[in-house]
Amino acid sequence: MTQTQRPHRNFYGRLKGKALKKSQKAYLDEDLAALSPGAVGWEENPERLPLDLDALFGGRDVWLEVGFGGGEHLVHQAQANPEIGIIGAEPYINGVAMLLGKIRRASVTNLAVHPGDARDLMDVLPAASISKAFLLYPDPWPKARHHRRRFVTPEHLEPLARVMKPGAILRVATDIPDYVRQTLEEVPRAGFEWLAEAPRDWRVAWDDWISTRYEQKALREGRVPHYLTFQRRA
Numbered sequence: 001m002t003q004t005q006r007p008h009r010n011f012y013g014r015l016k017g018k019a020l021k022k023s024q025k026a027y028l029d030e031d032l033a034a035l036s037p038g039a040v041g042w043e044e045n046p047e048r049l050p051l052d053l054d055a056l057f058g059g060r061d062v063w064l065e066v067g068f069g070g071g072e073h074l075v076h077q078a079q080a081n082p083e084i085g086i087i088g089a090e091p092y093i094n095g096v097a098m099l100l101g102k103i104r105r106a107s108v109t110n111l112a113v114h115p116g117d118a119r120d121l122m123d124v125l126p127a128a129s130i131s132k133a134f135l136l137y138p139d140p141w142p143k144a145r146h147h148r149r150r151f152v153t154p155e156h157l158e159p160l161a162r163v164m165k166p167g168a169i170l171r172v173a174t175d176i177p178d179y180v181r182q183t184l185e186e187v188p189r190a191g192f193e194w195l196a197e198a199p200r201d202w203r204v205a206w207d208d209w210i211s212t213r214y215e216q217k218a219l220r221e222g223r224v225p226h227y228l229t230f231q232r233r234a
């Protein structure tokens with residue numbers, strides 16, 4: 001794929017927040033390039049696509065977190081599972097800078113960072129290469145006319161289904177009842193099976209869960225988390 005073939009995409013979320021601290025600027029300048037899976041600037045290197053995940057992670061299973069926010073869950077999973085490699089995608093540069101600080105403090109090495117839209121990353125991932133994916137508190141877009149911006153739409157889910165292995169697990173957390181509705185409608189349509197058998201399966205967090213910043217805010221504001229687990233069909 002060349003730059004001219006790259007699809008035009010609107011990103012509606014925030015790319016920048018308040019001014020970065022000096023230390024955060026240093027993390028971005030000093031650490032980000034080495035942690036990039038190669039998806040940044042891939043237009044100039046089309047012969048190197050799709051990304052070589054074996055070269056990146058030495059043949060380990062690869063997991064993906066979409067919209068990692070401040071990165072607490074991403075670093076937690078990387079630390080708890082040193083036998084896998086995990087890639088996080090997040091366009092909000094303040095979040096990326098927060099993650100880089102956490103990576104320095106945790107000294108994890110099985111982690112890669114795409115500082116941009118997950119759709120651009122999925123374009124360059126090999127088919128059936130991801131064995132677990134996390135979509136944790138995606139932007140809720142509460143107004144009906146904005147529902148098509150949600151991540152749980154075919155524009156995002158079809159590429160996600162393409163890059164996930166048959167049998168791979170997709171976790172979605174949300175505190176918005178209408179987001180649950182759309183997720184349960186759209187995700188199975190994209191080739192995933194919802195694994196819940198009883199209410200505790202969506203009411204109780206996963207065993208290895210660490211609560212994210214957004215979840216903490218939702219809980220403070222009285223909203224109820226839902227934990228949805230899907231499996232990519234063969």
Ligand SMILES: C[S@@+](CC[C@H](N)C(=O)[O-])C[C@H]1O[C@@H](n2cnc3c(N)ncnc32)[C@H](O)[C@@H]1O
Binds near residue numbers: 066138
């Ligand atoms: C509500 S926040 C939740 C952040 C974090 N997962 C948490 O639970 O604290 C949603 C995040 O998804 C990111 N996001 C939105 N669209 C995205 C996309 N297409 N690719 C990657 N990240 C995206 C936003 O920038 C934002 O940081």
